[in-house]
Amino acid sequence: MPGTLSKKQVILEYCRAKALERIGPEEIRALENELRARLGSNLKTSPSYIAAVLREAGKNVEYYDRFATPSMPEPYASRLRNLLQFHDLANAEASLRKLDAAYREYRMASSGQPLSALCSRKGSCAQGVWRRTRG
Numbered sequence: 001m002p003g004t005l006s007k008k009q010v011i012l013e014y015c016r017a018k019a020l021e022r023i024g025p026e027e028i029r030a031l032e033n034e035l036r037a038r039l040g041s042n043l044k045t046s047p048s049y050i051a052a053v054l055r056e057a058g059k060n061v062e063y064y065d066r067f068a069t070p071s072m073p074e075p076y077a078s079r080l081r082n083l084l085q086f087h088d089l090a091n092a093e094a095s096l097r098k099l100d101a102a103y104r105e106y107r108m109a110s111s112g113q114p115l116s117a118l119c120s121r122k123g124s125c126a127q128g129v130w131r132r133t134r135g
Helices: 007-018 025-039 047-056 076-080 089-108 115-134
Strands: none
């Protein structure tokens, strides 16, 4: 339907209209309700998706669950965004090599702490792929 807003547009429009500075669990729930009200009561949108859209837009999101990607400060965020690719074994191995290089670089600079968030979320999957290539 022409003129229909996307979920992302509704989320960002709501934040602008409410001038939200900090987005926590309560605001995430309000956004879920807004999405259902504007796009249909059968709409299913995860809180993690809402948090990801807001983080991508540069908002201060204080919402955490096991599916939500945590915020990461610059310069880490731009360098590590979409770093891990698991389309096939070659992509997975190349991704792990890039991640390892970034980890070593940040560790040498004594600032590897922000990497722990990325490694903890995707690390177990990456380790499994890495082990299978070496096994």
